[in-house]
Amino acid sequence: METALTLNHFLLVSGLLFAIGLAGVLVRRNLIVIFMCLELMLAAANLTLVAFSRFNVVDGEPAYDGHVLLFFIITVAAAEVAVGLAIIVALFRSRETTDVTKINSMKH
Amino acid sequence: MPLLDTLQTANFQAWALLLLPLIVAAFILVVTKRWSGISSLLSVGSALITLLLAIKLAAGGDSTEIGSLPWIDLGDTFRVDIGLKVDELSRGMMLIVTSIGFLVHLFSLGYMKDDAGKSRYFGGLSLFMFSMTGIVLANNFVMMFIFWELVGVSSYILIGHWYHKNSAAEAAKKAFLTNRIGDFGFMIGILLVWVLTGSIFFDEIQAAVGGITNMALLNGAVLCVFCGAIGKSAQVPLHVWLPDAMEGPTPVSALIHAATMVAAGVFMLARVVFLIEAADMAAEVIAWIGGITALVAALMALQQNDIKRILAYSTLSQLGYMIMAQGISGGSDAGMFHLYTHAFFKALLFLGAGAVIYACHHEQNIWKMGGLRRKMPITFWTFAIGTAALIAVPFTSGFWSKEAILEAAHEQHMHGPYWLGMIVAFLTPFYMTRLVIVAFLGGVRTEESANAKEVPAVMWAPLAVLAFMALFSAYGFIAGPLLARGDADVGHFFGHIGLTAILSFIGLIVGVAGAFFLYKDKKKDPINIPLFANKFYIDEIYLGLIRIFQDTLAAFLDFFDRFVLDPVVVRFPALSVMSAGRFLRIFQVGNVQAYAFYFGIAVVALILFLIL
Amino acid sequence: MTFLFYIFAAFALIGGIGVVVNKNPVSAAFSMVLSFLGLAALFIQLNAFLVGILQILVYAGAIMVLFLFIIMLMDVPEEERKRFPFFTFVGAGGVVAGFVALLVIVLKRAEIGTAKLVPLEKAEGVGTSDVHRIGELLFSQYWFPIQVVAILLLVATVGVVVLSKKELK
Numbered sequence: 028m029e030t031a032l033t034l035n036h037f038l039l040v041s042g043l044l045f046a047i048g049l050a051g052v053l054v055r056r057n058l059i060v061i062f063m064c065l066e067l068m069l070a071a072a073n074l075t076l077v078a079f080s081r082f083n084v085v086d087g088e089p090a091y092d093g094h095v096l097l098f099f100i101i102t103v104a105a106a107e108v109a110v111g112l113a114i115i116v117a118l119f120r121s122r123e124t125t126d127v128t129k130i131n132s133m134k135h
Numbered sequence: 136m137p138l139l140d141t142l143q144t145a146n147f148q149a150w151a152l153l154l155l156p157l158i159v160a161a162f163i164l165v166v167t168k169r170w171s172g173i174s175s176l177l178s179v180g181s182a183l184i185t186l187l188l189a190i191k192l193a194a195g196g197d198s199t200e201i202g203s204l205p206w207i208d209l210g211d212t213f214r215v216d217i218g219l220k221v222d223e224l225s226r227g228m229m230l231i232v233t234s235i236g237f238l239v240h241l242f243s244l245g246y247m248k249d250d251a252g253k254s255r256y257f258g259g260l261s262l263f264m265f266s267m268t269g270i271v272l273a274n275n276f277v278m279m280f281i282f283w284e285l286v287g288v289s290s291y292i293l294i295g296h297w298y299h300k301n302s303a304a305e306a307a308k309k310a311f312l313t314n315r316i317g318d319f320g321f322m323i324g325i326l327l328v329w330v331l332t333g334s335i336f337f338d339e340i341q342a343a344v345g346g347i348t349n350m351a352l353l354n355g356a357v358l359c360v361f362c363g364a365i366g367k368s369a370q371v372p373l374h375v376w377l378p379d380a381m382e383g384p385t386p387v388s389a390l391i392h393a394a395t396m397v398a399a400g401v402f403m404l405a406r407v408v409f410l411i412e413a414a415d416m417a418a419e420v421i422a423w424i425g426g427i428t429a430l431v432a433a434l435m436a437l438q439q440n441d442i443k444r445i446l447a448y449s450t451l452s453q454l455g456y457m458i459m460a461q462g463i464s465g466g467s468d469a470g471m472f473h474l475y476t477h478a479f480f481k482a483l484l485f486l487g488a489g490a491v492i493y494a495c496h497h498e499q500n501i502w503k504m505g506g507l508r509r510k511m512p513i514t515f516w517t518f519a520i521g522t523a524a525l526i527a528v529p530f531t532s533g534f535w536s537k538e539a540i541l542e543a544a545h546e547q548h549m550h551g552p553y554w555l556g557m558i559v560a561f562l563t564p565f566y567m568t569r570l571v572i573v574a575f576l577g578g579v580r581t582e583e584s585a586n587a588k589e590v591p592a593v594m595w596a597p598l599a600v601l602a603f604m605a606l607f608s609a610y611g612f613i614a615g616p617l618l619a620r621g622d623a624d625v626g627h628f629f630g631h632i633g634l635t636a637i638l639s640f641i642g643l644i645v646g647v648a649g650a651f652f653l654y655k656d657k658k659k660d661p662i663n664i665p666l667f668a669n670k671f672y673i674d675e676i677y678l679g680l681i682r683i684f685q686d687t688l689a690a691f692l693d694f695f696d697r698f699v700l701d702p703v704v705v706r707f708p709a710l711s712v713m714s715a716g717r718f719l720r721i722f723q724v725g726n727v728q729a730y731a732f733y734f735g736i737a738v739v740a741l742i743l744f745l746i747l
Numbered sequence: 748m749t750f751l752f753y754i755f756a757a758f759a760l761i762g763g764i765g766v767v768v769n770k771n772p773v774s775a776a777f778s779m780v781l782s783f784l785g786l787a788a789l790f791i792q793l794n795a796f797l798v799g800i801l802q803i804l805v806y807a808g809a810i811m812v813l814f815l816f817i818i819m820l821m822d823v824p825e826e827e828r829k830r831f832p833f834f835t836f837v838g839a840g841g842v843v844a845g846f847v848a849l850l851v852i853v854l855k856r857a858e859i860g861t862a863k864l865v866p867l868e869k870a871e872g873v874g875t876s877d878v879h880r881i882g883e884l885l886f887s888q889y890w891f892p893i894q895v896v897a898i899l900l901l902v903a904t905v906g907v908v909v910l911s912k913k914e915l916k
Contacts, residue, residue, distance in 0.1 A: 032863070034861070044763050046846050047843075048763065049846065053843075059814065067782065074789060077793050080793075091884055097801075098797075101801055101805050102896050116821065117910050119821050732842065735846070739846055739849060743849060746856070
């Protein structure tokens, strides 16, 4: 049945989620939580992709190319998280802290 | 045989005349520098061969334009060749150059016998012969200018032959720089002539002179071209280099600064006589400058004590006569006539002075000589003959040529130059007789002159030859082939005993008698006029002018550099870069979240930019 | 349908806010899982079944578990509040507010966003589900990216092993 849902709804949700993730990246001081917010932003982008894929109807089917892309994105995100966390662990070992404001040796 | 036939052609002979000395000079420089004996013989040999070639060419007949090698060819607008022009004017001049050149080479064999730089000297002499031949034989202005400069270079090399002597090095530099100033004007003159006539070839210019209507530009062009002659022939105000050029060896002074190079200016003016005849105002200026130079130089000669300096000022004075003659138009050859006679007797006088200096162990002050008449008879008599020709004793060659000039001035009603020349005719006998009396007559003054003895044959033989020429070169059999227009012969003037001749004869008597009266048996100079002795202080004035100019220029440049260039070009970029760096460094906080913040701002700004 | 949309959207957003606000990292992680669940539901509402399941399996199941492991392994403490980070809030708030404002403006202007969600009329049958379709695409058109991603995973594995090594004395 027809719904009152439009593309705008989904895009709005996705955008808001992205904004929340961005806020988290900027505000939090714990490295791991920052990383999680980063993943949140990625997921929001995923939603946008699926929404557009759904609304591009080809022969009565959604454009599955978007889904394929999503497949890859999720894979890459997993790999990225693995490596990123490994880096954070290595960082924690040398600095003994996960407070991002204390990691500032690149300061002029 | 084809080779012999080629050797016989005038074309080959003319080019050989030009290039042989160059080849010898290069050979000396590269190969025989260490063996000075071979170098000197090579050089003398080439001088002899060029003399024979010149005689052959002179006997050859009418004017021929020998082969011309195109050098720069821009079509109709501009063309420069390297080519030779063998007509009566250049043939006569070549005879002079090669004959005096050969005699000087011969004299140098004796004079420079013990010199350490003999190879270099003879290489320089050969280079000079090449350059001078180039000027004489050139068929266009640009080629003449190139060789003009080359002659200046040879002069520089030869004046500064004893380069470790500071005065010699300075004199060479002075000669070259002063010449350069004249040459600048010369260049402008050549360009103006090209603008007026469309060509730089003498033939084409001569053909086009009749069609020139812009008189002001023509006068300007002739004056600029004359600047070259002012420099090269040492006219006032660029005369200052010639007396200093006496620092060079005496044979060099004889060849270059008496007979040939300084005459190049006169020759050049004779080459373009058609231009001067068309530009009346410029011709008058030329005559006046010649006259003024003659007078000023004679005044300065009255008080000099160095034998070579006296002769140098005398040369200046006679050059003034020649230039004056070139400015006095009227179709007579008086200037070139005087150039030829002067070449012979002035070379004779210089070589004689060289003999004296050699005999007195390089003493040049006349007040330290004396009584040389008995010690060096040949030298004395040849020197006396040369002096007689210079002061225009009747029937010597100098008499005929000087009279020719004064007559021409009188005929053309140029009274200013005429009276200037007449005054100089009173002064010249005076200072020359002074020289002869003090150096040769009377008692011995110093030990050197007591020990003087006659010079070897290789040195007095050229003197004898030149003395003969000094007496007889005005007469037809010699003068005929020398002069371009062929009518300035003795016969022309024989019937002309007018006011001029009488006045100059009176001047001769007065001058000689006065000198005898004042200088006989004196130990030092009774007259003392500092103004003349110090050459009218012209050198000091020039030095002062140059210093003022340099100081102002330096001060201006300093100001400019310190207050304009330094802040704007140096400080400002450095300062701006440093400030930019300092500003941007503020953003390097080392905090990752700050960087993410910058990112976010950038993204927002980008989207804003895209939707607006 | 619309009602369900709003509920699940709320899950997603509240979970997100929870991540940002919670001091305890474990709590933050759990909020994240809630957010992902909401997102997965939204995916399924958009007929993206495979991707939705994958979202839960990989994201919530693997990635968040990984996060929790690390948090507990490193004994990450709660974040203490230092003095009030004024500039941080202002800056972050500004950026976020700007972003949201722009989002709204853009969505209002673009026409494409007004397309309605219409049920799909596609053929029913055996080989027509989205899994099949995605499989077809993956193994025909996008075979090369699969190889690349495979290598990427290999590289990531090796990288993690290398990074986790202790310094050899």
